[in-house]
Amino acid sequence: MTRQTGAGAPGSPRVAGAPARLAARFSARLEKWLEAERTQLPLWLPVGGVAGVAAWFWLPAPAAWQGFLLLAAALALPGLVFGRGGRIGRAVALFALAAAIGCGLIWWKAARADGAALPHAVVAAFTARIDRVEPLPARASVRLTLHPLMVAPDPRGGAIALPGRIRLTVPLEDAVAGLAPGATLAARARLVPPPSAAVPGAYDYAAVAWFAGIGATGKALAPVRLIAPAPAGGPSLWLADARIALTAHILSELPPGEGGVAAALATGDMGAVTQDDNNAFRNSGLAHLLSVSGLHLTAAVGATMVLALRLLALWPRLALRAPLLLIAAGCGGVVGIAYTLLTGAEVPTVRSLVAALVVLAGIALGREAMTLRLVATGALVCVLFWPESVAGPSFQLSFAAILSIVALHELPWTRRMFEKREEGHVRRLLREVAALLLTGLVVEAALAPIAIFHFHRAGLYGAAANIVAIPLTTFVIMPAEALALLFDSVGLGAAFWWVTGRALALLLAIAHHVGSLPGAVTFVPTMSRLAFASIMAGGLWLALWRTRARLFGLLPVAIGLVMTLAAHPADIFVTGDGRHLAVRAPDGQVALLRQRTGDYMRDTLSELSGREGDEAIALDDLPGARCGPDSCAATLVRGDRIWHLLATRSPYRIDRPAMEQACAAADIVASDRRLPGWCRPRWLKADAALLAGTGGLAISLVRPAVVTVAAMQGQHPWALHAAARPAGAIHGSYRRFSQADEARHHSRNRWRD
Template identity: 75%
Template sequence: MPLWLPVGLVAGVAAWFWLPSPRAWCGFLLAMAAVALSGFAFGRGGRAGRALAIFALAAAAGCGLVWSKAAWNGGGGGLARPEVVHFTGAIERVEPLPAREAVRLLLRPTKGAGLPARVRVTIAEDKAPAGLLPGAEVVLRARLVPPPSAAVPGAYDYAAVAWFQGIGATGRALEPVRLVAPAPSGGPSQWLADARILLTRHILTQLPGGRGGVAAALITGDMGAVTEADNQAFRNSGLAHLLSVSGLHLTAAVGATMLIVLRLLSLSPWLALRAPLLLISAGIGAATGIAYTLLTGAEVPTVRSLIAALVVLGGMALGREAMTLRLVAAGALLCVLVWPDAAAGPSFQLSFAAILSIVALHELPWMRRTFEAREEGFLRARTRELVALLLTGLVVEAGLAPIAIFHFHRAGLYGAVANIVAIPLTTFVIMPAEALALLFDLVGLGAPFWWITGKALGLLLGIAHHVGSLPGAVTFVPTMSRTAFALTMAGGLWLALWRTKARLLGLTAMAVGLAMTLCASPPDIFITGDGRHLAVRGEDGRIALLRERTGDYVRSTLSELSGRDGDEAITLDEWPGARCNPDACAATLIRDGRSWRLLATRSPYRIDRSAMEPACAAADIVASERRLPDWCRPRWLKADRSLLERTGGIAIHLRRAAIDSVVGLEGDHPWTIAARPDPQASASRREGD
């Protein structure tokens, strides 16, 4: 039963994100209280009643935790509209982006500037002065915008992430930045920030190009030097987890430290006979994990992995088995209590789904019997280990696939095979060689180890690019509803956590969630919240974009939500039967025998009423980034600025004549309310138009 306690907390967090309004959240809390009372009252002291009551209380606690954090620690007071501002700010965090020739700063503007408490600004390298370190003060002129919400339903919603980080605006510096006060000298945080920056620069000097970017990401957690091509290759091949400092890297650092310390201490017979060497090595390993976490910037995923590692080390120190489901549950429980909002994100879900899949698989009796160590020949033993590794990889890939589909609309097919080579290569060759290279650089003898590191990284990059480019390496899944995702994850947890044959019932829920996903039809038209971009999905799945010069992010987002690769997208000018000019496009879509006429504007210039009014009247749907006049009256939908300001991006299903909107999915969550336009300002703009 304790295994289900963190599950209950996560269910409460998910309910808060899923339900649309404070009234619904209060209803959920009351419902969980009623279930808990019923469990205690009618369970008659039985285990089932108590378990149901405790699970309901945990769900209520999860909902209350994330709600209180959103109210107390959110990004309230965010920027209302785009502005060009001149302000002074203290640097909280520096993130070099060598691959983009830029530096990203997290700033705390001075009081009285009329800006949010935190602002994230990107600065071009040629506009960034020396001495940009945490604690320094800078003066800059930047164009700031509110944190962007999801472009269309189902897309990444940075506004929610920024809200919990307290970031109220993002933007880009327009002029060279001026340093007005250097960072204060001394202090552990300052020393760590300096060390991280200097270490990244040193690694990039020793290994230029893509290999250096990956090497820096492994040691310092700085992914700014990883090129977009390499990043995409790692994602497509299922190796993206190698670039993010989390469980794998922390385990390698802690495990290597423990092994080395244990071996060295055991060389002394006196210590081996009298001292608790395992406890000592576990303590030094824990210290190493903490130091590595601080060096890499103490990002939430790394801290979360550290907490889980410390729980495991504590269990080992107490004489418990190193990895059990209870220790995994304890780590998850602590993480949700500290960062309840993280439970709704892919990082938390992917990391704990992976470790849960591994531990649950290896706790199965038949798995223990089949792959336990035994006296046998070298070839037979290595074959057994390889089969166990491959089976583990396949189970992990199956466990991660629903999460990847829900959040990223894609699933890899060859990740299990690629990881069989990539994980040992990273853990036992690249990271030790790079650590030795940095150590021997202190005496000027690191060159041989850098050569080994470079060759191994070249092999890792070759694997990523080769596997990622194979036919069918990535399968795009256009849509997975929240209901289907909830069923799939609930079924997976049921399958992993129960010990009896009743666990097989989880396969039913997973099958239903998978069937719902496979049977779901993606939207036919996407219109972004600013009205500038539109995508039309053909019956063959291919999409057409309104504008030829569509940015890579918008192109890939709209393509993936349609279930296609962004490179396959065409422009609406190439759509069969479409009529386009520089100002507008008209196209016809046929669904279930019905013709839908679409009209979309794509320039800021005025279109003569004599041409526009009959075109509007002949269209079923009109889309525009402008605010269209009242005389533009399509037969079904006018998605202009007036509508999109209220709804955010929209997705249109023609077969059932339905519309999904970003605001409709997000409801009255605080970041959605903050992004809504001020009614008085909207009225003023309408009068101006």
């Protein structure tokens, strides 16, 4: 029998070898592309570390973290073993290894952090040593970070065990003179565990407190008493005292609004910035000016370098024989370190200092002042020493801004367009303005997804506002303030304070005007973690590659944007304590259960629903709602379904026959109390018993689903895993909404107060 060898034969070598040839061709092209991008490959090492840290925060449990490490090892080992002949295997292996290191680092740091939280709220009298003092003049209070030394006995018997560090807010009228780091005080306060996110998507202070070692927060209930003053001496104590004294001096020289901003620029203390000014800076896209970061360090270091170069160049012998650029870079580094220490050495400032020192080192070595490699080095240092900062908006915003700026100006066409050349003053001015505007637009585009994910808002006019505000702050306000402080030592600073005040008044006017323009802020209530990760991955792909393949990064960016625009925000939010409830109407209007909701909670629930806090209405005013002093019942129409909501809002007992009937007629019941077993709604009972284990809820009605804070926290150390119920208990407390349920909607009588 003759064997077939034609093209259509089952054993044809041509058919069998086609996949292998395609794979070889693809591999060759990939190797050729990586060879062209070989100088960019090291930039992905910090990205791998960031991905590992993000995976630890995203994945819910130790088993998933272990699985991620095993997957990274499974990718790294074969790449190191079999990828010696090309760049593909080595690139994949090193990226996976960096991701494993990032995940392992943050896991290790979280495990060794001493952030054990107070198990429940207590009222305690204690003595404590002050670790940090933060004056908050705008709130008429002082915030203290304390180390408890001794606790008074619990009146109910036993002792009250307090965590190693607590954060206490003391009203100004209850504060005493001498509150300084190292002093010992006696206080009585109501302390609570660091609050988790009120609802899914809100700010989770519990995670921040865990890494800071803070196990309780509270407010003093009586005037504090100073037992022992702060010891004399010590650099840290001297710096803390100098910071407080400098802030007080600045506030005494300028009006309240300008003084608060001036203090924030000089010492990093934002306690004197009023809420209105803070909102104006945030809405106008200028909030970064209030936080000491790369902009402020760049101004301080750059001014020092220029001044040092000009002064040293006045000595001809020194100018001819000494490396003036190296000396000026050293002076700039010293000033940068001093400025960082004076402003409290917060992680964002230290991170900016690291980046600045890397840039100065590059200048000293004769390298280009700012390149993507220097940015990557700064990011890698931050991942290694402060991996927890990766999950915060400060790290993401600062590095996204500098990465977008450097990546834009390293492109060949931008170099050709914006490089200096012989031309008239008008053309040069227009070219520089165009460069600033383009840079501002690119930075706004890079920062918008981060602002939406963390703050549920994005500014529209930030690029235009920054064109004026950044030069005004860098070249007028900060130099004038520095000169004012310098000449105050000889009593001649009044003229410079006048200039500083007028410039700050202009900056505040810009912030308030831009922030109040129609459409200045766009609210985007929902961006999933997957959509955010997709946009960030696409943005990094666009920024870090140099060949045309970087354009493939537009695809994940587009996917993330489509996912965000297609997402439907939750219809009902219930906070973890059950006291607050927000209903999102079909037209986007937000209705709150309690009319006396605090500003913070009102803003949080409104922004998650896509509205300004001051636009929220009372649930009593929502069409289809019937409210009394003890409860509210609302009828909500979503698509072709009618939902019945019942919520309690007082601690008083409700008549059982009426309440039992109301529970039976409701699909969802929400309460801050533990409801009895005879209260049986048709779908979900979100009472104190359930919320103790789940935290806040985000309830969607279009496609019925419930998202919990506990599910988003997973089994991280600061999560609600020690509560009465496990995080998964929610699934046993509601069931799928069926067609039979919908039919009963229309047939049952509606409950009325």
